[in-house]
Amino acid sequence: MADSSSELTRLTITAAREGLAQGHFTATELTEAYLAAIEPAGDLNAYVLATPEKALAMAKASDDRIAKGEAGPLEGIPLGIKDNYAVDGVRTTAGSNILKNFVPAYESTVTSQLWRDGAVFLGKLNQDEFAMGSSTESSAFGPTVNPWRRKGSEQKLVPGGSSGGSAAAVAAHIAAGAAGTDTGGSIRQPAAFTGTVGIKPTYGRCSRWGIIAYASSLDQAGPIARSVNDAALLLRSMAGHDPKDSTSADLAVPDYEVHCGASVKGKRIGIPREYRVDGMSPEIAALWDKGADMLRDAGAEVVEISLPHTKYALPAYYIVALAEASSNLARYDGVRYGERVPGRDIVEMYEKTRAAGFGDEVRRRIMIGTYVLSAGYYDAYYLKAQKVRTLIKRDFENAFADGIDAVLAPATPSPAFGIGEKSGADPVEMYLQDVFTVTLNMAGLPGISVPAGLSSDGLPLGLQLIGRPFGEEGLFSLAKVIEEAAGRLIVTDRWWE
Amino acid sequence: MSVDQATVRRVAHLSRIAVTEDEVAHLQGELNAILAFVDELAEVDTAGVEPMTSVIPMKLPLRADVVNDGGDAARVLANAPLSEDGFFAVPKVVE
Numbered sequence: 218m219a220d221s222s223s224e225l226t227r228l229t230i231t232a233a234r235e236g237l238a239q240g241h242f243t244a245t246e247l248t249e250a251y252l253a254a255i256e257p258a259g260d261l262n263a264y265v266l267a268t269p270e271k272a273l274a275m276a277k278a279s280d281d282r283i284a285k286g287e288a289g290p291l292e293g294i295p296l297g298i299k300d301n302y303a304v305d306g307v308r309t310t311a312g313s314n315i316l317k318n319f320v321p322a323y324e325s326t327v328t329s330q331l332w333r334d335g336a337v338f339l340g341k342l343n344q345d346e347f348a349m350g351s352s353t354e355s356s357a358f359g360p361t362v363n364p365w366r367r368k369g370s371e372q373k374l375v376p377g378g379s380s381g382g383s384a385a386a387v388a389a390h391i392a393a394g395a396a397g398t399d400t401g402g403s404i405r406q407p408a409a410f411t412g413t414v415g416i417k418p419t420y421g422r423c424s425r426w427g428i429i430a431y432a433s434s435l436d437q438a439g440p441i442a443r444s445v446n447d448a449a450l451l452l453r454s455m456a457g458h459d460p461k462d463s464t465s466a467d468l469a470v471p472d473y474e475v476h477c478g479a480s481v482k483g484k485r486i487g488i489p490r491e492y493r494v495d496g497m498s499p500e501i502a503a504l505w506d507k508g509a510d511m512l513r514d515a516g517a518e519v520v521e522i523s524l525p526h527t528k529y530a531l532p533a534y535y536i537v538a539l540a541e542a543s544s545n546l547a548r549y550d551g552v553r554y555g556e557r558v559p560g561r562d563i564v565e566m567y568e569k570t571r572a573a574g575f576g577d578e579v580r581r582r583i584m585i586g587t588y589v590l591s592a593g594y595y596d597a598y599y600l601k602a603q604k605v606r607t608l609i610k611r612d613f614e615n616a617f618a619d620g621i622d623a624v625l626a627p628a629t630p631s632p633a634f635g636i637g638e639k640s641g642a643d644p645v646e647m648y649l650q651d652v653f654t655v656t657l658n659m660a661g662l663p664g665i666s667v668p669a670g671l672s673s674d675g676l677p678l679g680l681q682l683i684g685r686p687f688g689e690e691g692l693f694s695l696a697k698v699i700e701e702a703a704g705r706l707i708v709t710d711r712w713w714e
Numbered sequence: 715m716s717v718d719q720a721t722v723r724r725v726a727h728l729s730r731i732a733v734t735e736d737e738v739a740h741l742q743g744e745l746n747a748i749l750a751f752v753d754e755l756a757e758v759d760t761a762g763v764e765p766m767t768s769v770i771p772m773k774l775p776l777r778a779d780v781v782n783d784g785g786d787a788a789r790v791l792a793n794a795p796l797s798e799d800g801f802f803a804v805p806k807v808v809e
Contacts, residue, residue: 535752543729584726
């Protein structure tokens with residue numbers, strides 16, 4: 218049984234869908250195989266809550282629909298969901314102690330669309346607390362461990378973050394695919410660290426309704442998957458207009474899968490010279506060149522471009538995101554939900570509740586956000602950052618106006634690092650992880666991270682493609698070229714079992 | 715710009731987060747590291763640049779001003795640490 222079940226969990230979503238349609242196995246068998254793989258994977262700490270009974274009930278319903286010829290596009294596909302998506306009746310914490318007993322009585326729009334299309338819910342996946350982090354170490358449930366290890370080493374590495382549980386689960390084959398969220402790189406950086414594909418769609422492409430907010434003008438939902446085709450399938454179900462999110466775009470959702478494998482001949486790909494940052498590892502620089510060659514070989518034209526305000530994206534992000542976070546997280550006051558710590562009066566109750574419920578990084582971010590919005594500092598920080606944001610977006614608009622179809626850049630400045638390596642006294646060291654990803658969130662643009670090779674010590678490295686607003690189709694075509702040239706990356710040493 | 719310890723205490727209070735005396739010095743160092751990092755923005759010329767208000771241009775949708783949800787106090791209160799008679803309960807606010 219172990220052998221045949223690991224064969225089932227090895228399948229991509231595309232292959233599993235085919236096997237289900239052909240009757241080679243049932244949705245129940247597929248779900249059982251994943252539940253059997255989750256069981257011994259406790260050392261990865263990817264799931265914060267597995268829901269096997271719910272999974273089996275949903276799989277059974279999928280089998281019934283398949284038998285009746287009513288299968289949806291994701292019928293019977295077992296997925297993990299990041300813990301910041303509200304799932305009706307299932308504990309949802311966003312990795313925070315302040316929500317440790319929160320059970321929503323509603324379903325996020327994105328997950329409701331996944332279930333509408335037949336997907337099976339396996340459980341909730343670990344994340345940095347309130348999605349604030351790049352390593353999943355700030356979770357109240359402790360860090361998630363990357364299924365990948367350096368050649369010849371047993372050191373535990375981070376899976377990236379904040380969607381680190383999602384990325385680790387997909388890479389370790391304990392979920393067929395996963396939903397993540399990306400505010401500054403939280404889908405793309407963990408995808409790069411785990412050899413998976415992750416896409417942050419255009420702001421407005423997916424509804425944010427029912428997703429626990431971090432920074433509302435930057436947050437977007439998106440999938441993490443094992444192949445470009447799988448990511449395309451998942452995004453099609455996740456995307457779409459929702460009247461409950463006033464920033465959700467009222468646009469039809471294309472069939473992204475048909476664009477995987479479409480020709481990229483004649484596409485103009487920009488290589489932004491400002492992304493060649495000081496101290497970039499030679500390995501990342503070489504990977505970037507290799508990616509440009511892959512696209513060139515497929516008939517694309519690669520040209521150098523300039524995005525002059527790139528270096529200001531990260532500092533501007535840390536003002537805008539933290540200001541919004543301080544406002545969004547004001548709701549955790551021990552009144553409507555969460556753990557309450559009593560005080561002499563209501564203010565002391567708020568202060569004690571929040572001190573006990575929030576972790577160090579969340580507390581720092583709320584305080585910085587409060588400071589930059591406080592009287593006398595608003596113009597110097599917040600207004601200034603929003604002006605810089607206009608300039609960052611203009612850089613991309615100018616490049617697109619010059620005929621650039623997409624931008625190619627590294628996804629991360631380095632491969633996965635060790636647990637505890639970057640959690641020292643200076644929080645800024647961790648923030649630099651987002652240097653290549655955060656510009657897109659600031660400009661609202663879509664970006665996909667796709668595995669492009671291994672580092673010298675055997676760790677996955679990813680490249681990122683950045684597209685025009687609502688140009689996800691083009692990104693899938695380009696990412697598919699890189700996937701076919703570089704090959705998919707699969708963890709062979711299942712050391713945690 | 716950098717913050718002194720009095721400012722750290724003030725911001726903690728504005729944030730409604732209790733901090734101990736031991737934590738103040740520690741937080742001061744961390745907040746100043748972050749503020750030094752974002753101070754880089756001061757060198758950008760933003761004269762005549764409009765601050766961003768919406769990253770993707772779109773018209774804010776309107777809906778009819780009618781009640782379309784509600785009347786479900788039990789579900790709303792289900793996660794409250796303390797509730798009474800269909801209300802959230804908090805310590806006395808007005809004497």
